[in-house]
Amino acid sequence: MFASTYEMTRTEKRFIGLHLWVAITALAIGTLFGPLQAFEHAGVDLYSYLQPVLQSYYQGLTLHGVLNALIWTTFFITGFLTLTTIKGLERPLKYPTLNKVGFWMMVVGLLTAAVPILLNQATVLYTFYAPLQATWTFYLGLTLVVVGSWVEGWGMYFTYYAWRKENPGVRTPFITFAGLITMVLWQFATLGVAAEILTMLLPATLGLTSGFDPELARTYFWFTGHPLVYFWLLPAYLSWYGMLPKQAGGKLFSDSLARLAFWLFLLLSVPVGFHHQFVDPGIAQTWKAIHAVLTFAVFFPSLMTLFTVVASLEYAGRRRGGKGLLGWVRKLPWDDPSVTAQLLAGILFMFGGIGGLTNASFEVNAVIHNTTWVPGHFHLTVASAVTLSFMGITYWLVPYLTGRKLWNPRFAVIQAWLWFAGMLIFSNAMHMLGLLGAPRRTPLGVAVYVPDEWKGHLFRVGVGGAILLVAAYMFIWTMIKTIRNKERVAAGEVEVPIAESIRDPQETPAWLDSWKPWLAGTVALILAAYGPQIYLMVRDMQLTSPGFKIW
Numbered sequence: 001m002f003a004s005t006y007e008m009t010r011t012e013k014r015f016i017g018l019h020l021w022v023a024i025t026a027l028a029i030g031t032l033f034g035p036l037q038a039f040e041h042a043g044v045d046l047y048s049y050l051q052p053v054l055q056s057y058y059q060g061l062t063l064h065g066v067l068n069a070l071i072w073t074t075f076f077i078t079g080f081l082t083l084t085t086i087k088g089l090e091r092p093l094k095y096p097t098l099n100k101v102g103f104w105m106m107v108v109g110l111l112t113a114a115v116p117i118l119l120n121q122a123t124v125l126y127t128f129y130a131p132l133q134a135t136w137t138f139y140l141g142l143t144l145v146v147v148g149s150w151v152e153g154w155g156m157y158f159t160y161y162a163w164r165k166e167n168p169g170v171r172t173p174f175i176t177f178a179g180l181i182t183m184v185l186w187q188f189a190t191l192g193v194a195a196e197i198l199t200m201l202l203p204a205t206l207g208l209t210s211g212f213d214p215e216l217a218r219t220y221f222w223f224t225g226h227p228l229v230y231f232w233l234l235p236a237y238l239s240w241y242g243m244l245p246k247q248a249g250g251k252l253f254s255d256s257l258a259r260l261a262f263w264l265f266l267l268l269s270v271p272v273g274f275h276h277q278f279v280d281p282g283i284a285q286t287w288k289a290i291h292a293v294l295t296f297a298v299f300f301p302s303l304m305t306l307f308t309v310v311a312s313l314e315y316a317g318r319r320r321g322g323k324g325l326l327g328w329v330r331k332l333p334w335d336d337p338s339v340t341a342q343l344l345a346g347i348l349f350m351f352g353g354i355g356g357l358t359n360a361s362f363e364v365n366a367v368i369h370n371t372t373w374v375p376g377h378f379h380l381t382v383a384s385a386v387t388l389s390f391m392g393i394t395y396w397l398v399p400y401l402t403g404r405k406l407w408n409p410r411f412a413v414i415q416a417w418l419w420f421a422g423m424l425i426f427s428n429a430m431h432m433l434g435l436l437g438a439p440r441r442t443p444l445g446v447a448v449y450v451p452d453e454w455k456g457h458l459f460r461v462g463v464g465g466a467i468l469l470v471a472a473y474m475f476i477w478t479m480i481k482t483i484r485n486k487e488r489v490a491a492g493e494v495e496v497p498i499a500e501s502i503r504d505p506q507e508t509p510a511w512l513d514s515w516k517p518w519l520a521g522t523v524a525l526i527l528a529a530y531g532p533q534i535y536l537m538v539r540d541m542q543l544t545s546p547g548f549k550i551w
C-alpha cells in the first residue's frame with residue numbers, strides 16, 4: 001500500500017507554484033484570442049478594434065497557439081512533474097539549484113520569444129513553418145524554453161537515481177514512473193525542433209546561411225510535433241490513472257496495464273510524425289504508410305487507458321453504492337470540481353480519439369487535412385483532455401500548494417460543465433465545417449467564397465467560442481479568488497491524491513519497471529522509421545528558399 005508521507009517544504013511548494021503562475025498567466029492571455037478567432041468566423045471581427053496593439057488575425061492566432069499549446073502546457077507540466085517526482089519518491093530534489101536554473105531559463109526564453117510575437121515580428125503560428133521567417137529572438141526564446149525544460153528533467157532523473165540506489169528492486173511509485181517517462185519522451189521528441197532551429201532556422205535568420213529547405217524543416221518539426229501531443233497528454237493520463245481513482249473513492253484497476261501503456265507511448269510516439277505530412281511531396285509513400293500503421297499502433301495505449309481508467313472509476317462507483325450497468329456513474333463524486341473536470345475531459349477525449357483515427361487513415365486524411373476539422377480535433381484533445389484535466393488538477397493542487405481553500409467549489413463545477421458544453425458546440429461545428437471543406441487558419445469572416453451551408457456552423461463556432469471564453473475566465477477568476485482566499489485548509493485536509501492499485505505494485509512484472517529494453521527499443525524504432533528518410537533529406541538538402549515575411 002502506498003501513501004506518501006513526505007511533507008513538502010514551503011520552498012518546494014513555492015517553486016512548483018511559480019510554474020503554475022506562469023502557466024495560468026499564459027493561459028489567461030492566450031485564451032483571449034481564441035474567441036476573437038471564433039467570433040471572426042461568425043462574422044464579428046473584433047481585430048479591427050484592437051489595432052495597433054494587435055495587427056492581424058494571424059498575430060492573434062500565433063499568440064493563441066504559442067501561449068496555450070506551448071507555454072501553458074510546458075510550464076504546467078514541468079511544475080506538476082516536479083511534484084510527482086518529489087511526492088512519489090518521498091524525497092526532496094537531489095539538486096534543487098539545477099531545477100531552479102532550468103525553470104529560470106524557461107522564463108527567460110518565454111520573455112525572449114514573447115517580445116517579437118507582441119511586436120508582430122514573429123507572426124508564424126505555433127508551428128513556425130519555414131520559409132515563414134520570424135526574428136531570430138523568437139527561435140532563440142523557444143530554444144531556451146526547451147533546454148530549460150530539459151535541465152529540469154535532468155534534475156528529476158538525478159533525484160530518481162538517488163532513490164533507485166537506495167531502493168533496488170522496489171517498483172518505482174507509479175506517479176513518479178509516469179512522470180519520468182513523460183519527461184524522457186519529451187527529450188527524445190524535442191531533438192527534432194532542436195535540429196530544425198539550430199541547424200536551419202537560427203543560422204538562416206542570422207544571415208549565416210542562404211535560406212531554408214522547407215520540406216526538411218517540416219519533417220524536423222513533425223518529428224517533435226507529434227510526440228509533443230503525448231507530452232501534453234501523459235500528465236493528464238498520470239492523473240487519470242494515478243490520482244483520479246483515489247479522488248473518486250476507488251483504486252487503480254491494474255498497475256501493470258497502466259505501466260505498459262506508458263512504455264508503449266515512449267516506444268511509439270515519435271516514429272509516426274509523417275501522419276502530419278501525408279500530402280507532402282518529397283516523402284516516399286512507403287514511409288508514409290509505415291507511419292500510418294505505427295499511428296494505429298499508438299492508438300492502442302489510449303484504448304488500454306480508456307479500459308483501465310473506466311474500470312477504476314467503475315470500481316469506485318460501485319464502492320460508493322452504485323448498482324446496475326451504469327448506476328455507478330451517477331455515484332461518482334460529481335460535486336468535486338476536480339473530479340468532474342477530469343471526467344468531462346475524458347468524455348470529450350473519446351470523441352477526440354475517434355477524430356484522431358480518422359486523421360490517421362491515409363486516404364481519409366486527404367479529405368480533412370488543412371480544414372477546420374483539424375483544429376476541431378485538437379480542441380478535443382489538447383484543449384479538453386489535457387487543458388480541462390489540468391484545470392481539474394489545479395482545483396486541488398493550488399489549495400495544496402498555497403494552503404488556501406478552493407474558492408467556491410460549486411462555481412468550479414459549473415466552470416467544468418460550461419467548458420464541456422462550449423467545447424461540444426465549438427468542436428462539432430469545426431468538424432462539420434471541415435467536412436464541408438472550410439480551410440483552417442483562414443479568416444473566414446472576410447472570405448468571399450463562403451457558401452450558405454457553412455453559415456450555421458460558423459455561427460456555432462462563435463457561440464461555442466463565447467461559452468469557452470466565459471468558462472476560461474471562470475477558471476482564472478477561481479484561481480485569483482483562491483490564492484487570495486482568507487479561509488485556510490486545515491492540516492491534512494488537502495493532500496496529493498495518490499491512488500493505490502488493487503494489487504500490490506510489487507507484483508507487477510519487473511520488465512515493466514526496467515528502463516533499458518524500452519529505451520533501446522525506442523531508439524531502434526526511431527532510427528528505423530525516420531533514419532533513412534532524414535538521411536536522404538539531409539544529404540540532398542537545399543537551403544534555397546528565402547525567408548518570407550507575409551504579415
Ligand code: HAS
Nearest residue numbers: 229275302303306346347353356357359360369378381382
Ligand atoms: Fe492528433 C493532428 C492523429 C491524439 C493533438 N492532433 C493534431 C493536431 C494537434 C493534435 C494539435 O494522424 C494538429 C497539428 C497541426 O497544427 O497541424 N491524434 C491522432 C491520433 C490520436 C491523436 C491517432 N492529437 C491527439 C492528442 C493530442 C492531439 C492526444 C493533444 C493532446 N492528429 C492525428 C493526425 C493529425 C493530428 C493524423 C494530422 C491531421 C492533419 O491532416 O493535419 C490518438 O492518440 C487518439 C487516441 C485516443 C483514444 C481515446 C481514448 C479515450 C480515453 C478516455 C477515458 C475516459 C475517461 C472518462 C477518463 C483512443 C482514454 C470516463 C468518464 C466517465 C463518466 C465514466
Ligand code: CU
Nearest residue numbers: 225226275276
Ligand atoms: Cu500527430
